[in-house]
């Protein structure tokens with residue numbers, strides 16, 4: 001793997017704790033595999049609770065000095081980090097494609113996207129304002145200031161191994177917090193490479209520690225129980241997120257949770273169907289269907305159902321499934337063999353209940369972890385594909401009659417992250433956007449995610465917002481100060 005990189009020293013396989021690259025106390029390591037070939041790319045240090053505790057204790061010391069610096073000083077270091085990430089896009093993209101599987105073009109896009117959070121929050125950190133309150137007493141004045149929460153622990157998933165770190169540590173570091181972060185064991189190399197660049201940018205020791213591990217529980221237990229940690233931020237599955245949020249209540253930590261989704265794409269009969277088909281395919285199959293805002297259920301009005309399916313088949317027919325390192329591939333493998341089997345089970349369940357495979361349906365033909373982009377028709381709301389997050393390149397296409405029915409179907413889920421609709425009717429675009437219970441809605445647009453917007457969900461998709469000027473709020477506490485006895 002090293003020979004593919006211009007700068008092989010970006011390939012880090014130890015944990016990064018208090019500014020030092022270290023092995024696990026036990027000496028244990030775990031393998032990182034290429035999902036396209038199953039080849040072992042590297043052995044990475046597998047740390048546990050004790051190393052995590054040391055990282056948290058170091059963060060506590062480093063955070064106090066960091067918070068005492070000016071926002072301008074913090075910003076200068078973060079901007080340097082941003083620049084270094086952008087100077088190394090190609091190497092970072094190669095590392096990501098090798099461990100995560102997404103095609104190189106998507107990896108390059110994610111690295112630029114990841115850097116944009118550092119750049120954005122380096123600026124937002126300068127704009128942490130307070131407030132002044134009129135009081136009932138003429139001799140007092142009341143103000144509120146906002147201060148960093150302190151030490152933050154973060155756990156991130158494998159689908160966006162770089163951006164899910166920077167979206168959290170960008171605002172945290174910019175406002176004066178310190179962070180201890182755990183990457184997913186499938187994709188630790190991307191996060192470790194970013195830490196190497198943070199180190200080169202001059203980020204002081206202890207402010208950002210990375211604790212990779214084959215066993216998530218001891219690391220998570222320490223993060224969620226240690227009283228030094230004042231905030232826990234998580235991106236991952238709803239099941240694990242709920243469990244960790246519950247663990248955090250013991251020490252009353254603040255939490256931000258970015259959890260699962262079950263995004264509907266609603267296609268009305270007045271929509272531009274060509275654009276709807278291209279949009280639905282882009283949303284569904286990006287990162288091989290492995291994003292939390294991926295289209296999960298495509299709801300199409302009955303009069304245009306058949307035409308839409310034909311158009312979607314046309315778009316999917318242009319895809320080329322293959323190793324992400326091959327520039328001609330448009331879509332890569334899924335993350336693990338287990339993931340492929342879980343997705344296949346959902347397709348089998350749908351077919352057993354009467355669904356029809358209109359395209360794809362081939363699991364494992366191009367290689368152990370490759371799935372042909374699949375379209376399912378004749379699907380109904382009693383099938384698993386209606387209720388569960390598929391997290392793979394499978395598009396079930398449901399039929400609806402009226403606007404009211406579409407809204408009811410869209411809301412018939414415990415999730416509430418992203419939703420999309422295609423219509424050319426202005427009134428309908430407002431009515432439906434306001435009527436569906438989601439944190440984010442795309443109208444005639446599926447590429448809704450960026451640094452500029454408040455990303456996050458409602459219901460069991462989580463709480464908190466990442467990105468935009470609101471993205472700093474989760475890392476700040478408000479303190480009220482009353483100045484009394486000021487004279488008449």
Ligand code: ADP
Nearest residue numbers: 155156157183184185216217220235236237240
């Ligand atoms: P996915 O199904 O996408 O892998 P998970 O919620 O299982 O979603 O994983 C998201 C992140 O949560 C990963 O970094 C994983 O290692 C981590 N994780 C899983 N279980 C725990 C746990 N008990 N404590 C802390 N982190 C955990």
